[in-house]
Amino acid sequence: MLELDGVDLIYNRGRVDEVVALRGLSLTVHTGQFATVIGSNGAGKSSVVRTISGAARPTSGRVRIGGRDVTGWPDYRRAGAVARVFDDPRAGSAPELSIEDNLALAMSRGRRRTLRFALSAKRRARMRERLALLGLGLENRLADRVGLLSAGQRQSLTMVMAGLSAPEVLLLDEHLAALDPATAAKVLALTEELVRDMGCTTLMITHNMEHALAMGERLLVLSRGTVIADLDAATKDATSPAGLVDLISGSGDAVSDRLLLGHQTEVNL
Numbered sequence: 455m456l457e458l459d460g461v462d463l464i465y466n467r468g469r470v471d472e473v474v475a476l477r478g479l480s481l482t483v484h485t486g487q488f489a490t491v492i493g494s495n496g497a498g499k500s501s502v503v504r505t506i507s508g509a510a511r512p513t514s515g516r517v518r519i520g521g522r523d524v525t526g527w528p529d530y531r532r533a534g535a536v537a538r539v540f541d542d543p544r545a546g547s548a549p550e551l552s553i554e555d556n557l558a559l560a561m562s563r564g565r566r567r568t569l570r571f572a573l574s575a576k577r578r579a580r581m582r583e584r585l586a587l588l589g590l591g592l593e594n595r596l597a598d599r600v601g602l603l604s605a606g607q608r609q610s611l612t613m614v615m616a617g618l619s620a621p622e623v624l625l626l627d628e629h630l631a632a633l634d635p636a637t638a639a640k641v642l643a644l645t646e647e648l649v650r651d652m653g654c655t656t657l658m659i660t661h662n663m664e665h666a667l668a669m670g671e672r673l674l675v676l677s678r679g680t681v682i683a684d685l686d687a688a689t690k691d692a693t694s695p696a697g698l699v700d701l702i703s704g705s706g707d708a709v710s711d712r713l714l715l716g717h718q719t720e721v722n723l
């Protein structure tokens with residue numbers, strides 16, 4: 455279970471350029487629940503992700519993972535509990551290392567295990583099995599350097615790597631944003647499968663209203679650093695992109711171009 459309790463995050467506190475990115479944000483995401491998060495530019499989506507991953511420390515409030523208070527834990531200490539997939543497909547893997555070595559590192563992430571342990575025959579079989587799920591043939595290219603892969607292949611690999619580290623919380627931080635629409639659709643389908651397979655608590659940040667509505671069983675709408683709407687599966691199913699636009703603009707936030715563009719791109723496909 456992931457819990458944020460009265461979290462404030464203030465950047466540049468006490469300076470003229472002070473920004474309140476999160477204000478009194480409280481949120482409970484139950485174990486295994488898959489929630490999507492949407493909001494306009496500057497709503498606080500990245501700040502939520504950074505607060506959970508440990509990249510940013512809240513100014514006040516608590517963060518708990520699996521009942522443990524991790525508020526004061528830096529990101530490296532949370533590595534075994536939290537996996538984050540970034541928008542940049544290059545960010546999650548080492549280009550000079552082989553697919554196999556990248557996966558081995560992912561398996562040992564946050565644990566006291568050596569690379570040799572990670573490369574046992576059993577582990578290699580598990581890698582192959584996971585890669586085969588992608589349907590990209592990567593299971594037969596274990597020795598290839600990751601730098602040779604396309605953006606979509608690399609982001610898919612990053613997703614598999616995130617799963618291998620067996621995190622309690624998976625943060626998908628606009629992980630489709632840099633992919634072309636066709637590749638994004640493939641990685642999206644894969645996301646659904648991997649998240650189900652991993653069974654971990656998942657937050658997927660997106661600018662794409664269709665994706666926010668279609669994925670997961672809960673939708674959180676952020677505005678000005680707080681949750682302004684928390685839709686359960688049934689309400690989400692009954693909500694249209696136009697309804698989401700109304701929710702966001704009703705909160706006083708401008709509906710950013712990226713939200714609208716994402717919507718139109720999907721509609722035109």
Ligand SMILES: Nc1ncnc2c1ncn2[C@@H]1O[C@H](COP(=O)(O)OP(=O)(O)OP(=O)(O)O)[C@@H](O)[C@H]1O
Pocket residue numbers: 465466473474475493494495496497498499500501502
């Ligand atoms: N490192 C930082 N220093 C100062 N202000 C910041 C910093 N990071 C974010 N902010 C500000 O905090 C607020 C929330 O930003 P955040 O990046 O969390 O929003 P977001 O919803 O992810 O936006 P976007 O969709 O545009 O990426 C914004 O006003 C932003 O300008």
